[in-house]
Amino acid sequence: EVQLVESGGGLVQPGGSLRLSCTTSGITFSDRFMDWVRQAPGKGLEWIARIQSKANSYATEYSESVKGRFIVSRDDSQESLYLQMNNLKTEDTATYYCARDGDGLGENWGQGTLVTVSS
Amino acid sequence: DVVMTQSPLSLPVTLGQPASISCNSSQSLVYSNGYTYLCWFQQRPGQSPRRLLYKVSKRDSGVPDRFSGSGSGTAFTLKISRMEAEDVGVYYCMQGTHRPQTFGQGTKLEIK
Numbered sequence A: 001e002v003q004l005v006e007s008g009g010g011l012v013q014p015g016g017s018l019r020l021s022c023t024t025s026g027i028t029f030s031d032r033f034m035d036w037v038r039q040a041p042g043k044g045l046e047w048i049a050r051i052q053s054k055a056n057s058y059a060t061e062y063s064e065s066v067k068g069r070f071i072v073s074r075d076d077s078q079e080s081l082y083l084q085m086n087n088l089k090t091e092d093t094a095t096y097y098c099a100r101d102g103d104g105l106g107e108n109w110g111q112g113t114l115v116t117v118s119s
Numbered sequence B: 001d002v003v004m005t006q007s008p009l010s011l012p013v014t015l016g017q018p019a020s021i022s023c024n025s026s027q028s029l030v031y032s033n034g035y036t037y038l039c040w041f042q043q044r045p046g047q048s049p050r051r052l053l054y055k056v057s058k059r060d061s062g063v064p065d066r067f068s069g070s071g072s073g074t075a076f077t078l079k080i081s082r083m084e085a086e087d088v089g090v091y092y093c094m095q096g097t098h099r100p101q102t103f104g105q106g107t108k109l110e111i112k
Helices: none
Strands: A003-007 A010-012 A018-025 A034-039 A045-051 A060-062 A070-075 A080-085 A094-100 A113-117 B004-007 B010-013 B019-025 B038-043 B050-054 B067-072 B075-080 B089-095 B107-111
Touching: A003 A094, A018 A094, A018 A113, A034 A070, A034 A080, A045 A070, A045 B089, A060 A070, A080 A094, B004 B089, B010 B019, B019 B038, B019 B089, B019 B107, B038 B067, B050 B067, B075 B089
Parallel strands: A010 A113, B010 B107
Antiparallel strands: A003 A018, A018 A080, A034 A045, A034 A094, A045 A060, A070 A080, A094 A113, B004 B019, B019 B075, B038 B050, B038 B089, B067 B075, B089 B107
């Protein structure tokens, strides 16, 4: 069974940090690109980060909205994906999804983890 | 960034009737390799997104054949041949040809 499970969300003050994790099972992980996509409450989907595979030197890409504040990484031995989020802003409040690429973004998705940035 | 514009934003459909959602991009989505990276996602209430179609018209595993995709260049369409109750939700198009990848604003499909 394909499973992607996000964790690490919660309530954090503006300026604070959080690290999200996405653990996977039942899928081919190491040779696939992985993405983070977020969804603010009641809003649409926003792609924010991608990490490519080892064959592509683990190249990373970020949306302008998070560039310089968020860092995406992966551990192929643990089949896990991470998102380090620093200097969080209220507008970062959202459900964060990890997604596995397969002929493009989003062949598989996790259930999401909610991040609330508020004082 | 490439802007993806969906219409309509709300679509009430009678059960058993067809439904159609349009998605237009501000630039051509044809990549240098000849492929068009346009996909469609379904998000049922309270659930994560699920990809239905990729490369315009290829159905993901387990997706019913009543879902189909078409289009080229900058204009694309998702069609549901016969509306079923489980199809209620929000549908998003997304382009993966240009960076950053961008989504449409979503179309809410509901039962009429």
